[in-house]
Amino acid sequence: MNNTLTLKRLVCEHCGAELSGLSDCITFQCETCYRYFIITPEGLKDIAVYTAICEEQYKEQLLQLPFWVIEIDRALLRKEIEGSLSELRNHKGTIAKTKLEKDPEDESDFFSSNLHTGMEKLNIIASQRLIPGSREIEYLISTIESFKSFFIYIPAFISKNPFAYLKVGKLLTGKQPAFKIEKSTLPGKPVMCALQQDEAVELIDFVFFATLPPSILKCGDFLNPISLKVSGTPRLVLFPFQKRENSFFSIIGEFSISHRLVDVIM
Ligand SMILES: [Zn+2]
Known part of the structure; x- marks a missing residue:
């Protein structure tokens, strides 16, 4: 790898005048022709x-x-918002359909089967995800779309x-x-x-x-x-x-x- 460090004078690409700026700033204005420049990782570029x-x-x-x-x-933001909402609603639908009945194959006694159901419920509650209200989302999208x-x-x-x-x-x-x-x-x-x-x-x-x-x-x-x-x-x-x-x-x-x-x- 060629690790050479090149030091370059900051010069206006338009008129050749030397550029001086403030420390911490990455933008410069040429004092002669008033054009602006920005230092980027690829070098000095002119900027409007x-x-x-x-x-x-x-x-x-x-x-x-x-x-x-x-x-x-x-348009893409609306798509992403609607996509994320329907994904969450599908997930919620899956939870609602999950049966919390005792497995007929399960020979365990009453106590342990109740414990099993309890744990399952806990897991389902933990996986519940918060879904924003549809009115709120409609309001958000219509606000964003109300601007030009x-x-x-x-x-x-x-x-x-x-x-x-x-x-x-x-x-x-x-x-x-x-x-x-x-x-x-x-x-x-x-x-x-x-x-x-x-x-x-x-x-x-x-x-x-x-x-x-x-x-x-x-x-x-x-x-x-x-x-x-x-x-x-x-x-x-x-x-x-x-x-x-x-x-x-x-x-x-x-x-x-x-x-x-x-x-x-x-
Ligand atoms: Zn200049």
Whole structure:
């Protein structure tokens, strides 16, 4: 195996200017031509960065936090939800048909046969799986299908707090806010992105499940086989946040997160 380590200067592939960035960040903006680049395991790649447009004017400068915005395939999700449900219902049907009668071949006395039946019942109770209510599932599917597209939001900014990913991603995903985006081409700060696209895609199930009500979440056997499939190309989008006393207020979706969830380089 050839284990050579190659050190390369980070140079803009477009204009040749040297790229400088912030430590911990994997994205760079060329200071000369304002194009964006991301470091991937395969090397430096150019990347389109989008900004969510803020309709109102704010006096102060807003904090721009990057998220991977990932559209999911809703038809496949519906299929998986229905498949998992019918699988569980079939299993329940099998249990209902299981007879708890004494085996006629069994010559054991009354006590041990009762014990046998008792154990069998216990085993059946243990194998009972929780099935979410059909109304709840219908509501979930119709909610997801009521939007033009359904996106999962994965925070891409630097945070020492893993709950930040769950919390902020869950809030934006749960709200499915409507907003416009535009391609960022203006000079500015480098994007504070610390998460690769592939890593973000691996987190979509996790964030989506976090948005579900507890009554569905407790049905682990129902959720286990469900996994979201990506539709289209994930986009790196900057979302405007307003710094408040002890929190950051998301202008898109209108919610606050604790300032402790974000390690900000300002
Ligand atoms: Zn350049």
